[in-house]
Amino acid sequence: MQTSWDHRFAHRTSGMKSSFIRELLKVTAQPDVISFGGGFPAGELFPLERTKAACEKVIKDNGQKALQYSTTEGYTPLREWILEFSAKQGLKASLENILLTSGSQQALDLIGRIFINRGDRVLTESPTYLGALQAWNAYGVNYVTIDTDNDGLNTDQLESIISTNIKFQYVLPNFQNPMGVTMSLERRKKLVELANKHSVPLIEDDPYGALRFEGESLPTVAVIDAEVNKRSDQVFNGNVIHTSTFSKILAPGLRLGWVIAPPEVIKKMVQAKQGADLQSSTFDQYLAYELVKGDWIDEHIALIRKVYRERRDVMLEAFEEFMPEGTTWTTPQGGLFLWLRLPEGCDTIELFPIAVEEKVAYVPGQPFYPNDGPKNTMRLNFSASNPDLIREGVRRLGNMAKRSLATIKHRPSMRTDE
Ligand SMILES: Cc1ncc(COP(=O)(O)O)c(C=O)c1O
The missing domain is CATH 3.90.1150.10 (Aspartate Aminotransferase, domain 1)
Known part of the structure; x- marks a missing residue:
């Protein structure tokens, strides 16, 4: 039957x-x-030819390791490369701040797992990235929304809403999906100021930041927040969880993304990731590192x-x-x-x-x-x-x-x- x-x-x-x-x-x-x-x-x-050559090199030089289980946090040389890449954009962090994920979509899922209780109020832009809603809907979340216009999320609306028991805010300051708009510097600063004043964490989803083809580059929300919560060491420890990905600069089929966050958050995300998939593909991480490590990228x-x-x-x-x-x-x-x-x-x-x-x-x-x-x-x-x-x-x-x-x-x- x-x-x-x-x-x-x-x-x-x-x-x-x-x-x-x-x-x-x-x-x-x-x-x-x-x-x-x-x-x-x-x-x-x-980069098809380059990828083919890189696959061969990984197998030749590190075949056994690349096909073996590995750590949940990710392949250290690749994490170090991400730190350098982020530092060029002004975001200084250290290895304990970084977790490799299976696409940045997994980072959103892990954020849902570790933060959202049924009924929690999560603040998003309106409109916002559909994949985030899909990741979080299962947790019984209540969305509180702020309009996004040509200058990004409207921080004037934020002032009155941020104090209404918000669990976290989810923002896409660079070339937002779906609107393609960029949040102005003034609004980025205001957002960070309000988030710190009311102690509401900010999730900054930044898959497209490296793909600016016009206009002046603006600091990410994570960079602005790091200035506000300045520390003497290299450890990133503020109010922001920053996510990005290899999908748009290399290839989405690799399913490799990353999170930069305070060590306490990374530790919890590592535990959640162990339950989800143990680790992201070791081979793909070796391959990605082989591709990005020189000047070609x-x-x-x-x-x-x-x-x-x-x-x-x-x-x-x-x-x-x-x-x-x-x-x-x-x-x-x-x-x-x-x-x-x-x-x-x-x-x-x-x-x-x-x-x-x-x-x-x-x-x-x-x-x-x-x-x-x-x-x-x-x-x-x-x-x-x-x-x-x-x-x-x-x-x-x-x-x-x-x-x-x-x-x-x-x-x-x-x-x-x-
Ligand atoms: C805003 C945003 N976040 C996250 C993702 C997930 O990307 P990936 O899992 O390929 O890193 C996408 C994909 O298009 C996206 O547009």
Whole structure:
């Protein structure tokens, strides 16, 4: 007899939903659909030959170690490389501050495991990264939200909310997913000031920080906080948990990310990670180290920045040409995404089947709002398609939007002359 599983699942699974994006993108997996939906880096920039040579070198020089179990904290030379990489961005820390994770997504999951009790109030941006919501929903979290605009999270709104029993705040200051916006320096400082004043920890998710292709580089929230909570030694010990990843500078298939946090937090995360997966892949860590340890990685990151900037520009130009009047969009200074707002009355979830007919895909904006948000927004990825496809895809999106607006105008309830 076939077992019925539904009533056997733990209560917390009722908060688990399949990722809206991943479900939706299955529809668009056909090769003739131009997809701006996924958060994919440009696959043609992956260093295939170099990776092949690095695999061979790891096997030749360290084969047994690389295929063996290893420590939960991660391969020390790779952790040391991350410390150097972070120090170049002003974030000084030591080995006891750093944990290697299976993608930065795992860092978010571990944060949920060690911090969130049922009913806890967690402050997020609105809209925010869907994967964080997916990681934390199972723990019965209550989201308290602050609007994000072109200058990032609106710290004016934060003043009155931060004192309302918030467990932690989750922020994406650099090229935010989904909007592509950057938090201003003034707001970063205010955020750190308020977080310290009210003793509310800050989770800074920074997967895209190294991919700035325009504008002045700004200190991360972790760097600003370290200034406030200054210590004489190299140990990072403040109010911030900072996460980042190799996914966007090397390859997401490696599933390698990291957390920089006070030692007390790292110790607890290590315990949680032992229960989850013991450690991240030893082989992948050796491989990543082999790839990043020389000067090549700097050239590679520079190349990624150049290509993404060109693609962003092509997308922005195509909007000017093809999108209907009244459409607005963000202009990211880095990262992979931008945010488009269609004229009032358009509903990007309702429009999705029309987009699929036009053979173009995007992610509707509404699921990125933890509570509720406008219906006329969408997230578009500009890193994964070449310029010709970007132009053609935006032309198709423009057609879809114009078709939708024509029907809206003909709906009796929308007529303004009645
Ligand atoms: C804001 C943000 N955080 C975390 C992640 C997870 O990335 P990964 O697990 O590949 O490091 C992503 C992936 O796109 C992201 O956009």
